[in-house]
Amino acid sequence: MESSVFSFTPSPSDHPVENALRVAVQPNMSCRGWPADAGSKALENYTALEDAFVIAQLKQANAVIAGTTCMSELGFGLVNDTGARAVTEDLADAALITDYIGESRAAAAKAGIFGFKPSWGRMSRRGLAGLVPSMETWGITARRVSEIRQIMQMVCVFDDQDFSMRPEPLPDFDLSRSFQNQAPVIGVAQGYEQRLNPNEARAWNTALSALKTAGCEIRPVHLPDPGLFSLAHHIIAAVEASSSAGKYDGVRYGHRTDACADWNQMYLKTRGESFGTLIKTFLFQGAYFQFQQYEAFEQACRARGKLMDQTLTALADLDGIAGLTLGEHSDPPAAQTIEDIYEGFGFTLPANLTGLPAVHIPGLARHGRKDFGVHIMGKLFKDPDLLALARFLETVTSKAGAA
């Protein structure tokens, strides 16, 4: 069983501390001396030269890196991803999953555990071989919020070599606010329920009841059309991916095709053989916007700025904006095309586009046998408060479960 979850595990002698937090990572998260192929032939046989900043922080805090899980190619989507399974099968206390569009939260939702994406700029991206620099973060999945908080406390250290990090005092996740004396205020997009199908709406109403029972104040807020988030995400992410994957040329590492007549043929053949259909499609789309529709890319960037402003404004007096994590027919782990990806991650991608922290809470939005999950976006860089809210709701859920 273990071998189908992990693509690489260290020898037992690499486990120096007993009862330490066990963290599973993906093979695009650099662990010195470990294979780091990012699930792609483009990085075939590549070995990481140094620890990623986050990995180094985890090791310094005596966490154990349990191994690398299987991942989708370059971490885009969840096909073949086994990160959440490492947690549910108790092979790790937490699993880190690269989050471009909602992968960590969707994986958690499918597995019935918690999933968290920090604010962009809260965790150093150095050593994370990513694809969409302006949106990617390390996501964390775990059975309990406490493990997520524990990891955040370990890794949220300022890295002066990652400009995206905010040079300010880092948060103390143990001293975040409590909701015991002041009820959380949760925003819900006006007309949200009308956008859901009947089963989704039923699950959502279950969640709303649970939130209200827990004492949450539900407040309708004006939010932009979710389709705009998806469109802007798609164009910008594809363009960034096209550039980011440019370095996978087979010249210095990774798969390289057999001898060719000239270097141009070598590039074409190497890259043609290196990437799977999903990534190729995404890179082609990105190149199309770069070379043929640059104006559309510029419009997407402008739209992104407005969407961020509008979302931040809506969040001003709230503790979070809630919705479902998954739609009834969305099945992120099975999404094999770009259309399926954007369909499956439609509820989670606004947090990536805006850089806001977001958490998936299991157990609150059930209908029938399906748990649609509650997805809450918090305020920028208020990650501890969002995790405190998640902890508060976790307590509610467990009480409800116990009852």
Place this chain on the structure above:
Amino acid sequence: MTYDAVIGLEIHVELNTPTKLFCDCPNRPGDPPNTHICPACLWLPGALPRLSRAVVEKAVTACLALNCTVQKYSAFDQKVYYYPDLPKGYQLSQHHRPLARNGFLNIDTETGELKRLRIHHIHLEEDVAKLVHETEGRTSVGLVDFNRAGTPLIEIVTEPDIRTPEEAVAFLKRLLTRIRYTGASECSLEKGSMRVDANISIRPKGSDVFNTKVEVKNMNSIQHVKDAVAYEIQRQTELMEKGTPIVLHTRLWDPEKQATLAMRGKFAGPCVPDPCVPAIEVDDAWLAGKKAALPEMPDLRQERFVTGFGLALDEARAISRERDVADFFEAAADAGAHPRKAANWIISQLVPALKELDLTLSRVPLTPERFATLIRLLDADEINGAAARTVLVKMLSQDQPPEALVDAHGFRQVSDTRALEAIAEKIMADHPSDVQDYRSGNPKVMGFFMGRAMKAAQGKANPKRMKEILIRKLSQ
């Protein structure tokens, strides 16, 4: 029909910062291949670029020296294209928001008029790796040296204001002098720290249209620029007269064939804002500090040398061309050297000697104070010009004051009247017929007497005093 040329230049200048643009690797591209590389400049998976503050500071200083307006905000873009010398599929450059805009330099045209040539903008960018083509053996291979990957460049893009090869040369000379003054770069086309591309088109005289331009690359000296631009103007003129359309493309200057040769279609890939490198925000107070710290530029210094030290315009221009030379001159004059004499010796003796030995003033033990002493010794006739030249060259390698070298080599001149009179009397006694010849009205014999006298004094006689004594004695 006669034509006007329309010429714009794109000039890459390599900044001489200690490290590269986005990492801490040494900025020494000429060192043994692939010795200055790291995950960031190799763009290994997960590596992040970190913008060098030192690069931004030097670049801003160079922009100010070229009279540009430094922009409050500038940012990097990805210039997307594939080539083996580019390890990540795009070059980090500033396309949409360059570091500085709207600069200018004034030049003197061939007709002696002052002409202002405008600079459209200056942007920062990283250099690419160097390709080495190994052709020995059965299969030729292309090797990549990443030492140069990520070294810092500024690209200076002019407006198409240049009309002749001579103007292009004058502009480049003015530009490299000013940048060298800031200490931001050596600006050597020969050594590769400056590269010039020229965009050239022609149009009927009097017209204001911009016709299709041709880019010319691979000009490795100022003379190459002049020759290549002149050739290209001639080539396009001939095409125009034959009615052959001019096509947008790039050509390479071949200095051996003295011709430009077609290279490839002009690249026009996209430039996408980069999400990994921080934007540059220039603080007003910081910029004011940089402006205040800008060294006095050569044209102002030239003026001051004329008015303050009494140098002729040509002397002042030559002395102020390089900052280290101008600093040296000024310090020597302050140390008491006669300014014009010091300037002449620097231009005619010191600079050529340094060039011959491939040295710079910063690498020799000669100080301005010692140089001033040497000039004083010469001025006081303590040594003659030949001895002064020898001592000057020795001071480039020996850490000794000029007096010590003069005495050690017995260069001090004999100015003692009695000793010189004795020499004169002996020569006259040995050559009575020549004395008679002189006294009969043949002044040319003086050269013979001077030669004999200097030989008798083993070259140490003060020639001015010796001549005076000879004239007096021969006239008695």
